[in-house]
Amino acid sequence: MRGRKYWVLLLVIVSILSACNSSDGASSSEGKTEIDFFHRWPNEPRKSFYDQKIEEFMEQNPDVHINVDYVLNDSYKEKIKVLVSNDNLPDIFSSWSDSFAKNLVSSGKILSVDDILKEDTEWSSKIVESQFEGFTFDDVTYGVPFTVDGKAFFYNKKVFEEHGIEIPKTYDEFIAVLDDLQKAGYEQPLVEGLTNTWAISHYLGTIFQRLVDPEVLAKDYSLENAEFTDEGYIKGLEVFQELTTYMGDVSTAIDHEAARNMFGSGEVPILYMQFAEIKLVEEIGDVEFGFFDFPSFKDGKGDQTALTGAPEGWMLSKNAPEEAVEFLKFLTSDETAFDFTETDGQLNAIEGSVTAENANETSLEAYDLVLNATSVSPWFDNALDINVADVFMRGSQGLATGQSTPADILSEVQQTVEGMK
Amino acid sequence: MVSRKNKWIPFLFLLPSLLFLGIFIYIPLIQNFYNSLFEFSVFSQTKEFVGLKAFKNLFEDQIVTTAFINNIKYAVISVLFQVFFALVLAAILEDKLFRRAAPVLRIIYFVPVMISISVIALLFGFIYNPQIGILNSFLELIGLENLAKPWLGNSTTSIYAVIAMSQWQSIGFITMLFIVAIQKIPKELYEAADIDGAGKIRKFFNITVPQVKETMFVNLLITVTGSMLVFNEPYILTNGGPGFSSMTLAVHMYQEGFVKDNMGYASAIATLIFILTAIFAVIQIKVSGTGKEE
Numbered sequence: 172m173r174g175r176k177y178w179v180l181l182l183v184i185v186s187i188l189s190a191c192n193s194s195d196g197a198s199s200s201e202g203k204t205e206i207d208f209f210h211r212w213p214n215e216p217r218k219s220f221y222d223q224k225i226e227e228f229m230e231q232n233p234d235v236h237i238n239v240d241y242v243l244n245d246s247y248k249e250k251i252k253v254l255v256s257n258d259n260l261p262d263i264f265s266s267w268s269d270s271f272a273k274n275l276v277s278s279g280k281i282l283s284v285d286d287i288l289k290e291d292t293e294w295s296s297k298i299v300e301s302q303f304e305g306f307t308f309d310d311v312t313y314g315v316p317f318t319v320d321g322k323a324f325f326y327n328k329k330v331f332e333e334h335g336i337e338i339p340k341t342y343d344e345f346i347a348v349l350d351d352l353q354k355a356g357y358e359q360p361l362v363e364g365l366t367n368t369w370a371i372s373h374y375l376g377t378i379f380q381r382l383v384d385p386e387v388l389a390k391d392y393s394l395e396n397a398e399f400t401d402e403g404y405i406k407g408l409e410v411f412q413e414l415t416t417y418m419g420d421v422s423t424a425i426d427h428e429a430a431r432n433m434f435g436s437g438e439v440p441i442l443y444m445q446f447a448e449i450k451l452v453e454e455i456g457d458v459e460f461g462f463f464d465f466p467s468f469k470d471g472k473g474d475q476t477a478l479t480g481a482p483e484g485w486m487l488s489k490n491a492p493e494e495a496v497e498f499l500k501f502l503t504s505d506e507t508a509f510d511f512t513e514t515d516g517q518l519n520a521i522e523g524s525v526t527a528e529n530a531n532e533t534s535l536e537a538y539d540l541v542l543n544a545t546s547v548s549p550w551f552d553n554a555l556d557i558n559v560a561d562v563f564m565r566g567s568q569g570l571a572t573g574q575s576t577p578a579d580i581l582s583e584v585q586q587t588v589e590g591m592k
Numbered sequence: 593m594v595s596r597k598n599k600w601i602p603f604l605f606l607l608p609s610l611l612f613l614g615i616f617i618y619i620p621l622i623q624n625f626y627n628s629l630f631e632f633s634v635f636s637q638t639k640e641f642v643g644l645k646a647f648k649n650l651f652e653d654q655i656v657t658t659a660f661i662n663n664i665k666y667a668v669i670s671v672l673f674q675v676f677f678a679l680v681l682a683a684i685l686e687d688k689l690f691r692r693a694a695p696v697l698r699i700i701y702f703v704p705v706m707i708s709i710s711v712i713a714l715l716f717g718f719i720y721n722p723q724i725g726i727l728n729s730f731l732e733l734i735g736l737e738n739l740a741k742p743w744l745g746n747s748t749t750s751i752y753a754v755i756a757m758s759q760w761q762s763i764g765f766i767t768m769l770f771i772v773a774i775q776k777i778p779k780e781l782y783e784a785a786d787i788d789g790a791g792k793i794r795k796f797f798n799i800t801v802p803q804v805k806e807t808m809f810v811n812l813l814i815t816v817t818g819s820m821l822v823f824n825e826p827y828i829l830t831n832g833g834p835g836f837s838s839m840t841l842a843v844h845m846y847q848e849g850f851v852k853d854n855m856g857y858a859s860a861i862a863t864l865i866f867i868l869t870a871i872f873a874v875i876q877i878k879v880s881g882t883g884k885e886e
């Protein structure tokens with residue numbers, strides 16, 4: 172009698188455990204090596220581009236199966252953190268440079284690519300060397316850069332010509348241009364999708380870089396002995412606040428994509444935009460556009476012609492199979508890179524893969540600018556700790572809605588920094 | 593009667609549910625509290641013990657205050673619409689006058705409940721859109737264009753825009769629960785009231801309301817605790833913005849954890865949410881005097 176009871180108990184437990192188990196076992200597909208690939212472009216044309224490249228790779232390597240997953244920008248930043256924390260890191264995935272990459276590397280789950288680069292110099296020597304910087308920490312490289320990028324003000328050439336507007340060189344001239352455009356009937360001469368905090372960070376990053384002494388900036392961004400007391404920050408936030416007054420009511424309710432569409436349809440004549448978006452704008456309509464550098468500030472202490480922008484690339488998980496390395500090389504080969512710029516328009520970091528054949532004049536001009544910039548500063552949200560960046564970014568949303576003041580934001584930043592020490 | 597010999601059998605039947613509750617609810621709850629005593633990042637395996645520092649920070653964090661006020665707004669408005677208005681709606685649908693139209697109307701009210709919240713949030717994103725949104729276009733159409741605004745981009749309206757969407761989605765569910773309760777009320781009560789010459793409104797307050805008290809209590813519990821936990825709606829529509837104006841506790845918790853990488857502090861917020869919902873549940877159970885039928 173007693174024995175039977177234990178049998179029942181055992182049965183219950185075993186059935187529960189086996190139910191938990193059977194779900195894991197079922198997923199492997201026919202003895203092929205599986206590679207988990209995670210990128211951040213569910214939008215076209217890039218999604219199709221990668222889908223096609225995956226197909227090609229699987230055809231060349233019949234015993235490899237690639238599982239792909241993708242989510243967009245801000246969501247990607249969140250999801251990759253979840254994946255790192257619960258040991259589900261994909262084998263190969265996209266990454267930004269600098270602090271984003273550094274955080275991932277600090278998990279200890281990212282494979283160093285030094286050996287891979289050394290072993291196959293035929294492949295690695297083609298990658299523009301300057302772009303590795305944002306993926307190298309303590310002299311160890313953890314990522315392979317693939318795209319290069321930068322940010323500039325894009326303007327509608329026709330509108331500028333029609334109203335006899337000159338390209339502004341200084342910030343004061345820029346404000347005068349915005350005023351002129353407003354007089355000419357453009358209620359919003361400038362637009363941005365302020366619901367995307369990263370879009371705000373791009374503005375702030377460039378403004379601070381121009382205004383604040385580079386040494387102070389480096390000290391504050393590194394968070395060691397950070398103070399954030401420089402008056403440049405207040406001035407920078409005031410500059411951003413002034414710019415939002417030209418963006419109209421809608422800016423706090425739309426995202427960057429909507430803003431880009433407004434620029435592409437000719438509704439708004441100026442947009443602060445990445446070079447990566449050139450092709451996207453061309454596809455919206457037939458607006459003829461050019462670009463100019465972020466205007467310089469008279470009393471700015473930083474390099475007034477520095478370029479804001481950073482490469483993005485690929486990283487490998489420590490548990491990645493051999494085949495994932497092959498896939499990485501395939502993704503960063505000059506052939507893939509050439510096709511990539513041709514389909515997508517974004518510039519790449521592989522030498523000889525951006526030519527007049529696959530890029531238009533505007534893109535080539537941008538490519539030159541990126542490779543020859545006097546100095547490059549990374550995206551603001553990758554340049555410093557996200558806790559501090561978030562106070563700046565969300566605070567600046569408040570600036571646009573009139574909810575907070577530059578002084579409020581800076582004192583909150585100081586508190587946050589103090590709390591982190 | 594359970595004989596002495598078999599007294600362990602009932603526990604055996606309870607075992608699976610206890611096991612699941614333990615693994616998926618109680619252990620994580622304890623683990624969460626344990627985690628809130630540490631400072632750690634998802635990227636690193638080391639945890640630094642900081643005691644109750646995270647809880648101290650909770651009281652100094654202005655975002656927690658904003659989020660809590662938003663949750664309270666959520667609760668108050670939800671109770672108003674989903675408990676009181678839904679009851680009125682249910683009573684109307686069960687009225688003789690609507691007998692023919694009631695089945696159709698019931699389905700119409702219930703459809704939003706069956707649509708995924710992500711889909712609804714994307715849909716309302718379009719409705720509230722300042723340029724092409726139908727809400728602003730509608731206001732212009734009826735000559736109220738000065739009321740048109742970027743609903744989600746304005747720090748005073750954003751939280752209400754989010755709450756409004758939730759009401760639209762959830763009212764059908766609560767109405768359905770009330771309809772079931774009303775159908776269970778013995779017809780004799782209404783007939784007796786008819787003989788006494790009671791009007792519709794009198795019947796509603798003197799028969800319907802007291803008879804569905806139990807359901808009302810359950811619905812109150814669902815909506816209030818639900819309001820404390822709300823995450824999807826603000827996360828998809830506004831991500832807590834602009835600034836922190838439409839932040840709720842759950843969104844704040846998520847962002848501290850997975851955007852800003854302060855896992856310990858996020859655990860502390862989770863504990864706060866748990867305590868709040870527990871307090872509200874206990875108060876409601878006490879006030880409404882247990883869950884027994886009278």
